[in-house]
Amino acid sequence: MASRAKATILDIAREAGVSKSTVSLVLQGSGLIRPETAVKVRKAIEDVGYVYNRGAANLRKAHSNVIGMVINDLTNPFFAELAVGMERVFQAAGVVPFIANTAENPVRQEEVLKSLLEQGVAGLIVSPARGTVPGAFRRIETAGVPIVFAMRRLPDSRIPVITPDNHRGAVLATEHLIRKGHRRLAFFGGSSDLVVYHERLGGFLEACERLGIPAADRLIVEGETSRKGGMACLETALAAGEPPTAALCFNDAVAFGVMLALRRRNLEAGADFAVVGFDDVAEAEHYSPALTSVAVDTAGLGERAAHVMLKMIQSRTTRAEDHIGAVTLVVRESSGPDRGQQVGDAA
Amino acid sequence: MASRAKATILDIAREAGVSKSTVSLVLQGSGLIRPETAVKVRKAIEDVGYVYNRGAANLRKAHSNVIGMVINDLTNPFFAELAVGMERVFQAAGVVPFIANTAENPVRQEEVLKSLLEQGVAGLIVSPARGTVPGAFRRIETAGVPIVFAMRRLPDSRIPVITPDNHRGAVLATEHLIRKGHRRLAFFGGSSDLVVYHERLGGFLEACERLGIPAADRLIVEGETSRKGGMACLETALAAGEPPTAALCFNDAVAFGVMLALRRRNLEAGADFAVVGFDDVAEAEHYSPALTSVAVDTAGLGERAAHVMLKMIQSRTTRAEDHIGAVTLVVRESSGPDRGQQVGDAA
DNA sequence: AACGATGATTAGAACGTTCCAATAAAATTT
DNA sequence: AAATTTTATTGGAACGTTCTAATCATCGTT
Known part of the structure; x- marks a missing residue:
């Protein structure tokens, strides 16, 4: 045999x-x-x-049928959901997506992109790793391979981006908290080397500004975008002189961390401290208490990204419109019962 | 440009x-x-x-430098961890792993395997989708492409397998529960079309047998291997005449579901009902209460699988030893405080 | 000064496919 | 029955590499 x-x-x-x-x-x-x-x-x-033997065929054929998906952190279910959305679309189009993980490492990302390129991918969908240098994609652009960014963008670049409306999501969430009567607010997690961070934080600040929360009553704690990071944020915040009574978290992972830290202190999310997450991963709904979060339609964005990519390939262009996805606030238990305009917020 | x-x-x-x-x-x-x-x-x-142009090169070169990783459910962090372990060793060997998701769909799996094969992969690491038909890999075997199964196996096949010691893990966990004084035990989640299920359930039954838990006091509830499935299992179990006081869950996702359902009923995992998970995903440690679980060294198994694959490629063989990874029980809060040999287990 | 070694470079034949242009066979029109 | 069109099939030249064997310098040796 x-x-x-x-x-x-x-x-x-x-x-x-x-x-x-x-x-x-x-x-x-x-x-x-x-x-x-x-x-x-x-x-x-x-x-x-x-x-x-597709390799041999590609030697003559103009285009291959594989596109590369470069993801910065596969262990974050958020990105897995994104990947799943893309797969649906690609499958229907007879295109095979290969996923590669960069583990948030720019060097690894470089290698992975090189490999994908050498393999002759027809296009690339990338969620760039943190710390990616500005010129990292120059090579790919000059090679004429269509590329789109998903969920994250690079400061300068003219590469098309598919992303949720981070600013608006943060505004929505912050308004929600203020309307619930909170007057001292925190923004937890994330780090300023991510463009997304500035978008979300910007929305938070704008809402505070507009609804009259003075700068002195806003607490901003940077931190890892993970459960652990969230736990640390809460500890830092509670140690402050006049601790906040509510927090908007950079993403759901941070929010889960905050809720865990609360429970450790025998505090209840919702009743004692309001927490709102961002991304609305599947888990948010099943958590206890259920997490209020900004839903970004992850799978939908994945599908969108895939469609844009297909169109680019088809029209052999390397340019495309950005796409900012609508967001909605999903109110659940963690932001507190709906007791209208309350005032008491003593620590 | x-x-x-x-x-x-x-x-x-x-x-x-x-x-x-x-x-x-x-x-x-x-x-x-x-x-x-x-x-x-x-x-x-x-x-x-x-x-x-690697395609052109592969036309002459004997072997390509890409290996395919076919995963049945990327949204399960467990598999993402597995993938991460493999990536580590492949990277060091200058091999590029491409990940493809089958979403637990045999048809999709077929397509994905075909693509990978056509792409000229040097080898394949597969966690077969549920419902994979016995002959599904015949094609690949005759093509002479090395393949190993990870985490899951197929009933008949002679393809090498890398898997944790499911039987022993279940025995360990069950003994732990019995030693804590529980006399009516349940096994929650999973379905009998998976070989893993029989291995884990088998361990559970053997331990019950050996430590004198009569068949009448064992409750087996099949269910989806997800949070939702776990919640359903608990409801079913509590509805029984003489409900169990402890459960070994098919995997951590099920265990999390069980804990959520408990909280909904104002019961506390650990105090009111003991629950033990399987796989020990990263989240288990941070949950509240922290989940007692069978640690399978996921990333380690990933590394092992990658090593076996590299060796197979190198020695151009298609055969290899199975590898059964050691497991350990990580005792945390969800299986209850260590109050020695207790007897009271009235509903 | 002629000879082998040794070191660098290169021509040319693969590799497995696609696709154009050419051919052959069958069907249709004159 | 010849000429034409249509329908099926095919040879052969790409495509971008690798690799063997051959060529060409350069350098010691005698």
């Missing part, structure tokens, strides 16, 4: 008694060949255990 | 005033070429914005 030298299109041709050209035509489902011939060829293909 | 027809090795040769062979040699870092020549060539490569 096994590999007596990989079968090629010529082996099939011999087996079926036709020319290699005919086999090739059958392979691409051309309508030119006579049905009986096609059947004969297909049988031969089956018999010799042939596997198509 | 952009693609005035992709640069090739010949363009470089022209630019540098050498032959294509020389360029090729430089590309593979051969020691044969004179250093000054190499420098000249490398400069030319930079100048023309060349990108290596």
Whole structure:
């Protein structure tokens, strides 16, 4: 059994008694060949255990059928959801997405992009790793390979971006907290080397400004975008002179961390301290208390990104419109019961 | 700017005033070429914005440098952790892993495998989707491409498997519960079309048997391997005549679901009902109460799988030893305080 | 000064496909 | 029955690499 030298299109041709050209035509489902011939060829293909060599084909064909998805942190379910959305669209288009993980490491990202490029991908969807240098994608752009950013963007670049409306989401969430009667607010987690951070923080600050929360009553704590980071943020905040009574978190992971830290202190999210997350991952709904969060339609953004990519490939362009996805605030338990305009917020 | 027809090795040769062979040699870092020549060539490569065409190269080279990782559910952090472990060792070996998601869908899996194969992968690491038909990998085997299963196995197949010691893990966990004084035990979640399920359930039953828990006091509830599934399991169990006081869950996701359902009923995991998970995902430690779980060293298994794969590729064989990873029980809060041999277990 | 070594470089034949142009066969028109 | 169109099939030249064998310098040796 096994590999007596990989079968090629010529082996099939011999087996079926036709020319290699005919086999090739059958392979691409051309309508030119006579049905009986096609059947004969297909049988031969089956018999010799042939596997198509896309590398060889791509040598002649203009475009390959694989696109690369470069994700900065696969262990974050958020990105996994994004990936799932894209896969749906690509599958329907007969395109195969290969996922590569950069683990938030720019060097690794470099390697991964190089490999994908060498493999001859038709396009690239990237959520750039933190600390990506501005010029990192110059190479790819000059190679003429279409590329879009998803969820994250780079400060300068003219590469099209698919992202949720971070600013608006933060405004929505902050207004919600203020309307609940909170007067001392915190923004937890994230770090300023991410563009997203500035967008979300910006929305938070704008809402505070507009609804009359003075700068002195806003607390901003940077931190890791993880459960652990969230826990640390809460500790820092509670240690402050006049601690906040509510927090908007950079993302859901941070929010979960904050809730855990609260429970450790025998405080209840919602009742004793309001917390709102961002992204609305699947888990938010099932947590206890259920997490109020800004829903960004992750899978939808994934689909959008995939569509944009397909269009770029099809029209062989490297330019496309940005796409800012609508967001909605999903109010659940963690931001407190709806007791209208309350005032008491003593520590 | 952009693609005035992709640069090739010949363009470089022209630019540098050498032959294509020389360029090729430089590309593979051969020691044969004179250093000054190499420098000249490398400069030319930079100048023309060349990108290596691996497809063309693979036409001549025996082996490609990409291996495929086929994962059945990317949104489960457990598999993401597995992937991360593999990536570590592959990266070190200069091999690029491409990840593809099957979303637990055998048809999708078929497509994904086909694509990977056509792409000319050097090997395949697969966690087979549920419902995979026995013959699904025949094709790959006869193609002579090395393949190993990770975490899951197929009933019949002779493909090497890397998996934790599911049986022993279940025994450990069950013994722990019984030693805590529980006399009516449940096994929650999972479905019998998975080999893993039988292994884990088998361990549970064996421990019950050995430590004298009669069959009448064991409750087995199949269910989805997700939070939701876990919640459903608990409801079913509590509705029973003589409900159990402790449960071993098929995996951590199920365990989290059980804990959530408990909280909904104002019961506390650990105090009112003991729950033990399986896999020990990162989250288990941070949950509240922290989840007692069987640690399987996920990343370690990933590394192991990667190593086995590399060895198979290197020795051009398609056979390898199975590898059963050691497991340990990590006792935390959810299985209850350590109050020794207690007896009271009235509903 | 002629000879082998040794070191660098290169021409040219693969590799497995696609696709154009050419051919052959069958069907249709004159 | 010849000429034309249509329908199927095919040869052969790409595509961008690698690799073997050959060529060409350079350098010691005798």
